[in-house]
Amino acid sequence: xxxxxxxxxxxxxxxxxxxxxxxxxxxxxxxxxxxxxxxxxxxxxxxxxxxxxxxxxxxxxxxxxxxxxxxxxxxxxxxxxxxxxxxxxxxxxxxxxxxxxxxxxxxxxxxxxxxxxxxxxxxxxxxxxxxxxxxxxxxxxxxxxxxxxxxxxxxxxxxxxxxxxxxxxxxxxxxxxxxxxxxxxxxxxxxxxxxxxxxxxxxxxxxxxxxxxxxxxxxxxxxxxxxxxxxxxxxxxxxxxxxxxxxxxxxxxxxxx
Amino acid sequence: xxxxxxxxxxxxxxxxxxxxxxxxxxxxxxxxxxxxxxxxxxxxxxxxxxxxxxxxxxxxxxxxxxxxxxxxxxxxxxxxxxxxxxxxxxxxxxxxxxxxxxxxxxxxxxxxxxxxxxxxxxxxxxxxxxxxxxxxxxxxxxxxxxxxxxxxxxxxxxxxxxxxxxxxxxxxxxxxxxxxxxxxxxxxxxxxxxxxxxxxxxxxxxxxxxxxxxxxxxxxxxxxxxxxxxxxxxxxxxxxxxxxxxxxxxxxxxxxxxxxxxxxxxxxxxxxxxxxxxxxxxxxxxxxxxxxxxx
Numbered sequence: 181x182x183x184x185x186x187x188x189x190x191x192x193x194x195x196x197x198x199x200x201x202x203x204x205x206x207x208x209x210x211x212x213x214x215x216x217x218x219x220x221x222x223x224x225x226x227x228x229x230x231x232x233x234x235x236x237x238x239x240x241x242x243x244x245x246x247x248x249x250x251x252x253x254x255x256x257x258x259x260x261x262x263x264x265x266x267x268x269x270x271x272x273x274x275x276x277x278x279x280x281x282x283x284x285x286x287x288x289x290x291x292x293x294x295x296x297x298x299x300x301x302x303x304x305x306x307x308x309x310x311x312x313x314x315x316x317x318x319x320x321x322x323x324x325x326x327x328x329x330x331x332x333x334x335x336x337x338x339x340x341x342x343x344x345x346x347x348x349x350x351x352x353x354x355x356x357x358x359x360x361x362x363x364x365x366x367x368x369x370x371x372x373x374x375x376x377x378x379x380x381x382x383x384x385x386x387x388x389x390x391x392x393x394x395x396x397x398x399x400x401x402x403x404x405x406x407x408x409x410x411x412x413x414x415x416x417x418x419x420x421x422x423x424x425x426x427x428x429x430x431x432x433x434x435x436x437x
Numbered sequence: 438x439x440x441x442x443x444x445x446x447x448x449x450x451x452x453x454x455x456x457x458x459x460x461x462x463x464x465x466x467x468x469x470x471x472x473x474x475x476x477x478x479x480x481x482x483x484x485x486x487x488x489x490x491x492x493x494x495x496x497x498x499x500x501x502x503x504x505x506x507x508x509x510x511x512x513x514x515x516x517x518x519x520x521x522x523x524x525x526x527x528x529x530x531x532x533x534x535x536x537x538x539x540x541x542x543x544x545x546x547x548x549x550x551x552x553x554x555x556x557x558x559x560x561x562x563x564x565x566x567x568x569x570x571x572x573x574x575x576x577x578x579x580x581x582x583x584x585x586x587x588x589x590x591x592x593x594x595x596x597x598x599x600x601x602x603x604x605x606x607x608x609x610x611x612x613x614x615x616x617x618x619x620x621x622x623x624x625x626x627x628x629x630x631x632x633x634x635x636x637x638x639x640x641x642x643x644x645x646x647x648x649x650x651x652x653x654x655x656x657x658x659x660x661x662x663x664x665x666x667x668x669x670x671x672x673x674x675x676x677x678x679x680x681x682x683x684x685x686x687x688x689x690x691x692x693x694x695x696x697x698x699x700x701x702x703x704x705x706x707x708x709x710x711x712x713x714x715x716x717x718x719x720x721x722x723x724x725x726x727x728x729x730x731x732x
């Protein structure tokens with residue numbers, strides 16, 4: 181117990197130290213007027229700007245707007261994508277009909293959909309939901325297909341031998357067996373979703389962390405840009421942590437012990 | 438113990454007798470076809486432990502898939518108590534080479550899987566599971582997940598998952614492969630005792646000659662590509678089996694005879710370039726060398 185604790189403090193110290201070094205380097209770069217980097221704002225200015233931001237309601241409003249967009253698009257992608265992936269993974273016939281179209285659209289980067297999305301959907305908000313949806317949709321589907329395919333045939337055979345019918349195989353073997361891949365798909369999808377959201381907000385959004393960062397740019401407010409970037413990073417991190425948390429809940433057999 | 442076995446097994450339908458009759462299995466590829474099994478005919482006798490041996494690639498696993506009903510023979514037929522085998526059934530259960538436990542279920546849920554999907558009443562299911570878990574010594578571990586168990590425990594959990602369904606025949610496909618030497622020996626001891634107590638029909642596929650003779654009442658030896666039945670050997674060592682018998686004169690005799698037969702096939706497989714055959718030849722050559730030195 182004591183060793184674990186000691187190790188923990190050591191790694192915390194290392195993390196803290198590396199952060200200090202990073203900030204010191206940042207300061208140094210500006211101080212020494214390194215070409216191109218000299219226009220960076222001082223860490224202290226960013227910190228002041230950040231402190232100001234967290235006290236304003238506008239800042240938190242942007243958080244809320246971005247989060248709602250992320251979770252709406254992401255959730256719809258999972259609700260449609262997971263059953264679709266299972267169906268493609270299970271049925272050869274269904275795969276034959278749907279997979280070619282799917283594979284044709286999948287390589288198109290979600291950001292390339294922005295012009296069409298803006299023209300197609302009646303409101304900007306809907307087009308952002310749609311783009312966020314695309315960002316995680318293809319990834320979840322492909323991962324579910326793979327997850328179903330990776331379940332060893334011996335497990336299906338064993339279940340059949342033990343008297344399982346088709347619905348037992350589906351609910352007790354295929355669904356839990358592909359859960360790890362579903363989680364991978366969600367984790368990767370969440371990352372891509374944030375990229376897409378920020379791009380979409382910068383181009384088409386009203387409010388949101390991406391938009392706020394873009395507006396800071398148009399105002400040449402250097403410290404605010406960096407506050408925006410850090411906020412986006414933190415938001416993405418929190419979303420991934422949430423997915424990890426949920427996946428631990430649904431996959432007790434994967435827990436560390 | 439041996440007496441019990443006879444009484445409960447003989448003349449009853451509780452345990453199964455499997456007849457494999459002229460079974461051939463051919464796989465068609467685009468323009469060629471390969472015959473994996475050819476005209477296999479033998480019996481897996483009621484209430485006895487039959488071990489199948491042969492070099493890698495002789496179609497042992499295919500034969501298991503056919504008996505289990507996962508695949509169907511190209512020609513010929515397999516019968517369990519005179520009823521043709523057409524599909525998988527809880528009467529014929531397989532313990533697989535690599536663990537086929539459901540990793541997302543606890544040991545307990547794995548064990549009751551068969552009972553649950555067959556709709557057994559909850560109370561009976563619980564009683565049976567507790568009994569069988571105690572038999573295999575996993576009662577304390579019933580709430581663990583397979584990944585939290587050692588290799589030997591996983592194998593016992595798999596045995597329990599099959600045994601709870603009271604199958605007419607248990608089919609084991611190299612079940613102790615990959616276990617370390619000591620665990621393997623303990624599992625052999627455990628398994629042979631389980632068999633001697635239950636007297637169920639068992640069909641055991643293995644690479645290891647000592648394991649096969651130690652466990653079995655009868656050895657069936659297969660040829661290499663296409664797989665045919667080369668020989669059947671009665672193992673008339675007394676039961677209950679003890680590890681001391683591995684040093685007995687009779688054991689050595691049977692082993693030497695089996696090695697002669699296997700050596701030819703292993704050499705053929707080796708010539709055909711099978712990697713695991715290489716290992717088998719190596720092992721057999723070592724054993725031959727040893728027994729010749731003894732003489």
